[in-house]
Each structure stands twice: as C-alpha cells, then as structure tokens.
Amino acid sequence: MASNGYRNGTGTNKGAIKPPASSNIRSSSFKSRLPPSSNHSPGSALRRTSSASFTTAAGGDGVPGRVRVAVRLRPRNAEESTADADFADCVELQPELKRLKLRKNNWESETYEFDEVLTEFASQKRVYEVVAKPVVESVLDGYNGTVMAYGQTGTGKTFTLGRLGEEDTSARGIMVRSMEEILVNVSRETDSISVSYLQLYMETIQDLLDPANDNISIVEDPRTGDVSLPGATHVEIKDEQSFLELLRLGEAHRIAANTKLNTESSRSHAILMVHVKRSVLGEEVAIPTESDKSSHFVKPPKPLVRKSKLVLVDLAGSERVQKSGSEGHMLEEAKSINLSLSALGKCINALAENSAHVPIRDSKLTRLLRDSFGGTARTSLIVTIGPSPRHRGETASTILFGQRAMKVENMLRIKEEFDYKSLARRLEIQLDKLIAENERQQKAFDDEVERINLEAQNRVSEVERNFTDALEKERLKCQMEYMESVKKLEEKMIENQQKHQHDGFMKDKCNGEGPGFCEDIAVIKKLLEKETHMRKEAEKEVNKLKSQLGQHMDAGAGGDAEILKLQIALEDEVHQKKKLEEEIIILRSQMLQLTFEADQMRRCLARGGSGNAYPGLDSPMSQVRDSLSGHKTPVSALFDQVGVEKILDLLESEDANVRIHAVKVVANLAAEEANQERIVEAGGLTSLLMLLRSYEDETVRRVAAGAIANLAMNEANQELIMVQGGISLLSTTASDAEDPQTLRMVAGAIANLCGNDKLQATLRSEGGIKALLGMVRCRHPDVLSQVARGIANFAKCESRASTNGIRSGRSLLIDEGALPWIVQNANNDAAPIRRHIELALCHLAQHEANAKDMINGGALWELVRITRDCSREDIRSLARRTLNSSLLFRSEMRRLRIEL
Ligand code: ADP
Ligand code: MG
Numbered sequence: 001m002a003s004n005g006y007r008n009g010t011g012t013n014k015g016a017i018k019p020p021a022s023s024n025i026r027s028s029s030f031k032s033r034l035p036p037s038s039n040h041s042p043g044s045a046l047r048r049t050s051s052a053s054f055t056t057a058a059g060g061d062g063v064p065g066r067v068r069v070a071v072r073l074r075p076r077n078a079e080e081s082t083a084d085a086d087f088a089d090c091v092e093l094q095p096e097l098k099r100l101k102l103r104k105n106n107w108e109s110e111t112y113e114f115d116e117v118l119t120e121f122a123s124q125k126r127v128y129e130v131v132a133k134p135v136v137e138s139v140l141d142g143y144n145g146t147v148m149a150y151g152q153t154g155t156g157k158t159f160t161l162g163r164l165g166e167e168d169t170s171a172r173g174i175m176v177r178s179m180e181e182i183l184v185n186v187s188r189e190t191d192s193i194s195v196s197y198l199q200l201y202m203e204t205i206q207d208l209l210d211p212a213n214d215n216i217s218i219v220e221d222p223r224t225g226d227v228s229l230p231g232a233t234h235v236e237i238k239d240e241q242s243f244l245e246l247l248r249l250g251e252a253h254r255i256a257a258n259t260k261l262n263t264e265s266s267r268s269h270a271i272l273m274v275h276v277k278r279s280v281l282g283e284e285v286a287i288p289t290e291s292d293k294s295s296h297f298v299k300p301p302k303p304l305v306r307k308s309k310l311v312l313v314d315l316a317g318s319e320r321v322q323k324s325g326s327e328g329h330m331l332e333e334a335k336s337i338n339l340s341l342s343a344l345g346k347c348i349n350a351l352a353e354n355s356a357h358v359p360i361r362d363s364k365l366t367r368l369l370r371d372s373f374g375g376t377a378r379t380s381l382i383v384t385i386g387p388s389p390r391h392r393g394e395t396a397s398t399i400l401f402g403q404r405a406m407k408v409e410n411m412l413r414i415k416e417e418f419d420y421k422s423l424a425r426r427l428e429i430q431l432d433k434l435i436a437e438n439e440r441q442q443k444a445f446d447d448e449v450e451r452i453n454l455e456a457q458n459r460v461s462e463v464e465r466n467f468t469d470a471l472e473k474e475r476l477k478c479q480m481e482y483m484e485s486v487k488k489l490e491e492k493m494i495e496n497q498q499k500h501q502h503d504g505f506m507k508d509k510c511n512g513e514g515p516g517f518c519e520d521i522a523v524i525k526k527l528l529e530k531e532t533h534m535r536k537e538a539e540k541e542v543n544k545l546k547s548q549l550g551q552h553m554d555a556g557a558g559g560d561a562e563i564l565k566l567q568i569a570l571e572d573e574v575h576q577k578k579k580l581e582e583e584i585i586i587l588r589s590q591m592l593q594l595t596f597e598a599d600q601m602r603r604c605l606a607r608g609g610s611g612n613a614y615p616g617l618d619s620p621m622s623q624v625r626d627s628l629s630g631h632k633t634p635v636s637a638l639f640d641q642v643g644v645e646k647i648l649d650l651l652e653s654e655d656a657n658v659r660i661h662a663v664k665v666v667a668n669l670a671a672e673e674a675n676q677e678r679i680v681e682a683g684g685l686t687s688l689l690m691l692l693r694s695y696e697d698e699t700v701r702r703v704a705a706g707a708i709a710n711l712a713m714n715e716a717n718q719e720l721i722m723v724q725g726g727i728s729l730l731s732t733t734a735s736d737a738e739d740p741q742t743l744r745m746v747a748g749a750i751a752n753l754c755g756n757d758k759l760q761a762t763l764r765s766e767g768g769i770k771a772l773l774g775m776v777r778c779r780h781p782d783v784l785s786q787v788a789r790g791i792a793n794f795a796k797c798e799s800r801a802s803t804n805g806i807r808s809g810r811s812l813l814i815d816e817g818a819l820p821w822i823v824q825n826a827n828n829d830a831a832p833i834r835r836h837i838e839l840a841l842c843h844l845a846q847h848e849a850n851a852k853d854m855i856n857g858g859a860l861w862e863l864v865r866i867t868r869d870c871s872r873e874d875i876r877s878l879a880r881r882t883l884n885s886s887l888l889f890r891s892e893m894r895r896l897r898i899e900l
Pocket of ligand 2: 159314
C-alpha cells in the first residue's frame with residue numbers, strides 16, 4: 001500500500017520538512033487552526049507568487065505543500081430569506097482575520113481559521129484569484145494542481161467552479177478563468193493544452209465529451225504514482241470559445257437529478273482535467289574536460305517538455321442521504337455518491353492525522369484524486385456553505401472537512417521529461433541549416449573554380465592572340481624586307497644593265513628599246529608588210545577574176561563549168577583573205593603588246609622605276625606627265641592603226657592566247673586617259689566586265705580588273721560600271737581570287753568607285769564595301785593599301801555628304817563592320833595604308849553620329865595618337881580639330897583625362 005507516497009508524494013522526503021504539528025486551538029468558545037505560516041518559505045521554487053497569501057512555498061524537486069482551504073458563504077436565497085427571516089445565519093465571518101464563527105446557539109460559537117474566508121459578497125474574480133490562481137500558476141510552472149469544491153448541495157460549488165458567465169462575464173467561474181489564464185500564458189507554437197471532462201456517478205466514470213464512453217478505467221503508474229484515464233476523450237483547446245463549447249456540451253450530458261434541496265444540483269462529481277504540455281529549455285551544463293579540469297565544455301540547453309495537469313473537481317453534494325429524501329434507485333445513487341465522498345473524507349482524515357493507512361482504494365474518487373489530493377499536486381479546496389441555520393449540521397460537517405484538509409500536505413514535484421522529439425526536430429533543423437550552408441559553400445567554391453578556369457582560358461587565348469599578332473607582324477616585316485631587297489637587287493641589276501648597254505642603246509634605232517624587242521618588232525613589221533603585200537596581191541587577183549567572170553558572163557552561158565570553177569576559187573580566195581586578215585590582227589596585237597612592253601621598259605629604265613605593268617593604278621603622275629608632254633606612246637599609235645573595235649573583237653576570240661594578249665592590250669590602253677573614252681565608247685568596258693563574268697582564267701580576270709580599275713578613275717565610267725553590274729562582278733572576282741595582284745586590281749577598282757559621291761548607297765547595297773573589307777584576308781600590303789584607299793575615299797564622300805546635309809546618321813562603313821579593321825590598321829607599318837586610314841578616321845570622326853561607336857571601338861585612342869604621332873602636320877591638326885569639335889569625344893577625353 002502506497003500510503004506514505006499518497007501522503008507526501010514521495011516517501012523519501014517525508015519528514016525532511018515536517019508538516020507543522022496541529023496547531024488547532026480548541027476551546028469551548030474558540031476552535032481554530034492557525035495556518036502554518038512557518039511553511040511560507042520565501043525561497044519558493046515557484047517563479048510566480050500570487051498576491052494572495054494562499055500560495056504555498058515549494059522548492060526543489062519534491063517539496064511539501066499544504067492543501068490550501070478557503071470557505072465561501074453563499075448569500076441567502078429567496079426561500080431562505082423568507083423561511084429564515086427571523087433567524088440569524090448559522091455562521092459569522094471575519095474575513096480580515098480569515099476566521100469563521102459557527103454558531104452553536106445564541107451565546108456559543110466555535111471559531112475556525114481558514115486560509116481564506118470568502119463572504120457572501122465575494123466576487124467570482126476574487127474567489128478565482130485567491131483559490132485557483134496560485135494553482136493555475138503552479139500548473140503553468142509544471143506542477144500538477146487541483147481545485148475542488150466541497151459542500152452541501154445548493155451551496156454554490158457549481159456556481160464557484162462551473163459558471164460560464166455567458167451573459168455576465170463577471171460571473172465566470174474558476175473553470176473558465178483558469179483556462180483563460182492558461183491560454184494567455186502558453187505559446188501556441190510550442191505548447192499544447194488538451195481537456196477531458198468526466199463525471200463520476202455511482203462509482204462509474206463517464207466521458208462527458210462522449211457519453212457513450214461510460215466506463216472509463218483509471219490507470220495508475222506504479223513507479224510515479226501518476227493517475228491517468230487513457231480511455232477519456234482529450235480535446236485540444238486553442239481558444240476560449242472552443243473551451244466554452246466543450247463545457248456546454250459536457251454540461252448537457254451531465255446527469256442532473258432533482259433533489260428536494262436543489263432542483264439544479266447534481267449528484268455526480270464533475271471532473272475537468274486540463275493537460276498542459278510546455279516546451280522549455282533546460283539549463284546549460286558545464287562539463288569539465290578530462291585534459292583540463294579548469295576548462296569547461298558547455299553543453300547546450302536540453303529541450304524539455306513539462307507536462308502538468310490541472311484537475312477541477314465539482315464534487316457532488318456532501319449532505320447526508322437521508323436528508324435528500326431520495327428513495328429506491330435514488331437512494332442507491334445517494335449512497336454511491338456518498339461512498340466516494342466519505343472515502344475522500346476518510347482519506348483526508350488519515351492524511352491529516354498522518355495515519356499509516358490511507359484508504360485511497362475505497363472509491364473511484366479517491367483513486368482518481370490520488371495524485372491530486374494529498375499526492376504530488378498543489379491543491380486548493382473551496383468549501384461552500386449556506387447561511388441557513390436549518391442546515392447547521394451540514395455546514396458544520398463541511399467546515400470540519402475543510403479544517404481536516406488543511407492538515408494534508410502534498411509533495412510537489414515538477415514533471416519534466418527530456419523531449420527527444422523536440423531535440424530531434426531541433427537537430428534536424430540544425431542539420432538542414434548545415435547542409436544548406438555546405439551546399440552554399442560548395443556552390444561558391446564551384447563558381448570560384450569556374451571563374452579561375454575562365455580567367456585562365458582568357459589569359460591563354462590572349463597570349464595566343466598576342467603571339468599570332470606578333471608572328472603576323474614579324475611575317476609582314478620579313479616580307480617587306482624581302483621585297484625591299486628584291487627591289488634593290490632589281491635596281492642594281494638594271495643599273496648594271498644600263499651601264500653595260502648604254503652605248504648600244506644610244507645607237508639603237510628604236511630610241512632606247514632593247515635589241516631583242518627591236519628585232520622582234522622588225523621581224524613582225526616585215527611579216528606584216530609581207531602579209532599586207534599578199535593581201536594586196538590577193539585583192540588584185542580577186543578583181544582580176546571578177547573582171548574575167550564578167551567577161552565570161554558576157555561570153556554566154558556556155559561557160560557554166562568554167563564559172564563554177566571560178567566561183568569555188570573565189571570562195572577559197574575569200575576564205576584565205578579572211579584568215580589572213582585575222583592573222584594580221586593577231587600579229588598587230590602581238591606587236592602592239594610587244595611595243596607597249598618595250599615602251600614600258602624604256603620608260604622604267606629612264607626613271608629607274610619598278611617596271612609596273614599597269615601604270616594607271618599606282619603612278620597616275622607618269623600618265624599625267626605623258627599626257628602633258630603631248631607625246632603619243634607607241635602603243636597608242638598602234639592602237640590608232642589597228643582600230644579599237646578590232647582589238648575588242650579579239651577579247652572574244654576562241655583562242656585563249658589571243659584573248660590574253662587582247663585583254664592586256666586593252667588594259668594598257670586603258671591606262672592612258674586619252675584612250676579611255678574611245679575604249680568605253682566602243683563597248684570596251686562591257687567586254688571587260690563580260691570577261692570577269694565568263695572567264696575563270698585568273699590572268700584574264702586580273703588584267704581585266706586592272707583595265708576596269710583604270711577606267712574606273714573616270715567619274716562617267718564609274719557610273720557605267722555600276723549600271724552594268726560591275727560591283728557584283730568585282731565582288732565575285734574578289735572572293736574567288738587568290739593572287740594578291742588580282743586582288744590589288746579589284747581593290748583598286750572598288751577604291752576608285754568609293755570616291756564617287758553618287759554611288760555610296762549602291763556601292764554598299766551591292767556588296768562593294770563587304771568585298772573591299774573581305775580582301776583584307778590577303779595581307780599583301782599592296783592590297784591593304786588599296787582597301788585603305790577605298791575606305792578613305794568612302795569616308796571622305798560620306799563626310800562631305802553629311803556636311804552638306806545630304807546624309808545623316810552613322811557611317812555605312814561602321815554599319816558594315818569596318819571599324820575594327822580600321823582601328824587595327826590605323827598604325828600600320830606601311831605608310832600608304834596608315835595614311836589612308838588616318839584620313840578615314842578623321843573623316844569618320846567629323847560626324848557625331850559615329851562618335852559613340854568610335855569610342856567603343858577604340859578609335860578615339862587612334863585619333864589621339866594621330867594628333868601626336870602622325871608625320872603629317874595637316875593630318876595631325878585635322879585630327880585635333882575634329883576631336884575638339886565633338887562633344888562626345890571631348891567628354892570621353894575628359895573622363896579618360898586625355899589632353900590634346
Ligand atoms: P451546488 O452546485 O453546490 O449544488 P449551485 O452552485 O448550483 O450549488 O448553487 C445553488 C444556487 O445558489 C444557484 O441558484 C446559484 O445561483 C446560487 N448561488 C450559489 N452561490 C452563490 C453566490 N455566491 N452568490 C449568489 N448566488 C449563489
Ligand atoms: Mg452543483
């Protein structure tokens with residue numbers, strides 16, 4: 001039998017703090033039991049203390065706490081007011097002294113002292129605060145708590161505990177107020193509150209929340225002594241409203257039997273159990289490490305869950321059965337009610353007297369209240385009494401019950417459990433945080449690796465680029481040097497030749513022509529004379545035959561056979577003549593070519609030049625000089641002799657050799673301005689373009705392009721070239737050609753067209769600029785120089801048009817993507833390229849619409865360089881002027897802190 005445990009919670013602490021010896025002072029006139037004030041320890045383990053003195057001291061893990069008892073007097077009801085009108089109340093209260101006087105008769109009374117004496121005027125709020133609040137606070141701190149109302153039926157137990165106060169909130173009883181207090185103090189996130197509502201009726205426990213569940217068994221934990229009702233419904237409470245609903249529901253289910261004493265009173269015990277589960281953190285624990293006793297490893301606070309239980313018991317009426325007037329079944333019922341109550345009384349007596357045996361097993365009520373009343377809970381008892389002298393006996397017994405209860409001491413224990421669930425949850429959260437952090441760091445690491453890789457790649461490609469550039473520069477330099485030395489050698493050779501052959505030349509009939517050429521020409525001349533002679537002979541013969549034919553015709557028809565013969569002979573002769581004529585033309589053209597070449601050679605030798613075959617492109621000065629001097633070159637003289645049409649006819653000859661000769665002759669003729677008009681008039685330009693279109697032979701194309709380039713120096717011809725689709729033909733030639741000389745010719749032709757203001761748009765739309773830029777793939781300086789010239793010409797025309805307000809907007813060159821090449825070659829080692837590009841940059845910079853692209857493309861730096869390094873003063877100052885007149889350039893220079 002766990003009687004010791006029942007009395008003190010745990011037997012071990014029994015006697016550690018002894019309950020005070022009964023200090024009940026009994027005298028005939030004054031019966032009192034002073035509250036054991038020595039028990040009110042200031043070092044309470046409870047964190048909250050109520051203003052009311054009702055709070056019991058408690059400390060440590062299991063401390064004793066006496067059952068607190070208050071008495072409450074109900075005001076007289078209507079019936080009593082009438083029936084007892086002539087009698088005084090059976091009790092007299094001295095609330096300030098916490099005393100109650102029970103009248104025995106008019107001159108004798110007994111005085112009892114309670115923890116609290118509540119008069120008939122005591123408000124529900126005050127009753128809650130002095131009776132229940134300390135218990136509720138204790139429950140919130142993790143202790144079990146019990147509030148019981150004991151008293152005769154009709155004295156106000158239900159009024160005190162169970163009033164819902166729906167109409168008048170000030171009427172709310174202890175149940176509602178306790179729940180309010182709990183709800184205010186718990187955390188919705190971490191804590192939980194659940195409620196069971198039961199009634200004990202005739203030794204049977206019924207679930208007031210589920211009336212079908214009418215035989216709930218009590219389970220006691222033999223180890224802890226905790227009592228639980230696993231079969232009872234637990235309803236989670238989230239707010240006051242849901243709790244009120246639940247109380248109403250319970251009340252509706254409650255069996256209320258009428259008695260004579262109170263039509264509303266209940267014969268059952270109503271038990272409301274509020275389970276509170278709160279999450280708290282334990283204290284940090286410092287653990288000394290093995291290596292160093294002084295240093296402490298601080299363990300993080302453990303998550304704990306505190307479970308506590310508040311039991312509110314509205315006991316059935318304590319009146320004696322006989323008085324209730326019950327009969328039959330009602331009598332049995334009354335007995336059962338009293339069984340539980342009397343068992344409670346007996347237990348309290350035993351506990352109060354420290355008796356060895358506490359008969360808790362005698363009733364369900366005592367078993368149920370085992371861990372509440374006289375167990376490990378903080379307990380308050382409110383005894384309710386009525387004022388009527390007619391019930392004096394019941395009132396007295398109620399008062400004595402309360403007095404005995406005051407001696408009962410509980411052992412308070414906080415019930416804390418290690419909350420594995422919440423620890424696991426916390427660790428899981430921590431783990432997730434660490435995983436996320438790890439992932440973040442991994443990502444940052446990967447990004448960094450990627451960045452470094454990219455940087456490395458960029459650096460490698462930059463080095464590669466620099467290397468290729470350097471290599472290319474070196475190659476070009478070598479090429480230039482090589483060409484330079486070849487040129488020098490050639491010059492030297494010519495010089496030597498000149499020295500050795502000076503005398504021979506002077507004597508030569510051909511005025512400076514080489515002996516080989518002269519011999520050739522002499523031979524050809526002879527041949528020509530011979531052929532001419534033969535032709536004349538043939539013509540004579542034809543005439544003779546014609547006259548003979550006439551004679552024969554006259555002679556009559558008899559000579560038909562003769563005529564036929566003669567006709568055949570005539571046809572032969574005509575054919576022969578035609579052949580001869582062709583031969584003559586070929587010979588003439590050959591001679592023309594040779595003459596021209598000799599002429600060239602002579603001129604070159606005379607000025608020590610490089611012997612360019614097509615002077616029109618690179619030495620316009622010589623041409624001008626020749627035309628100014630008024631001399632007709634030998635080739636022109638021959639041209640006069642042969643006739644342009646005949647030469648152009650040869651361009652279409654089936655003989656490739658003839659074609660090549662012819663085109664060379666045309667090209668040479670075209671190099672002289674004086675011939676150009678005639679060539680064009682005779683359809684030479686069309687024929688040349690046709691050659692570009694239909695022949696794949698590189699030489700034909702090169703020479704034809706050269707001729708077109710020469711013709712393209714003339715503005716009227718430029719337009720003709722365009723009209724006849726010359727741009728696209730030149731473009732196709734440019735993209736097909738491999739030979740730098742071909743490209744040079746084509747670039748030269750396009751460069752000339754670029755200088756025509758009217759052709760800008762067409763040139764662009766037909767792909768001329770693209771073709772020009774495409775040719776830079778051949779890095780030959782002659783080609784690049786022509787490209788640069790074309791760009792400069794184009795930029796100049798655009799600039800002019802913009803200045804005249806004819807065009808606006810960005811340069812077509814920039815649109816076509818020329819800028820990078822321009823910037824790249826602005827400081828080209830080859831002077832002609834550099835000069836053209838410097839001019840092009842100055843032209844482009846003159847228009848604000850180009851400024852932004854030029855800044856972005858790095859052209860500004862080149863312009864600044866031009867203002868400083870350009871060898872030509874006029875270009876230097878042009879660049880400076882241009883930069884200074886542009887708002888955008890000026891502001892960019894300010895930004896870059898560049899000063900001109
Ligand atoms: P019990 O539950 O003890 O049988 P009740 O709480 O039902 O008694 O009360 C009986 C009657 O007395 C009810 O009508 C109740 O309103 C009234 N009553 C009880 N206590 C008080 C009080 N302190 N002030 C006013 N009326 C009271
Ligand atoms: Mg009641």
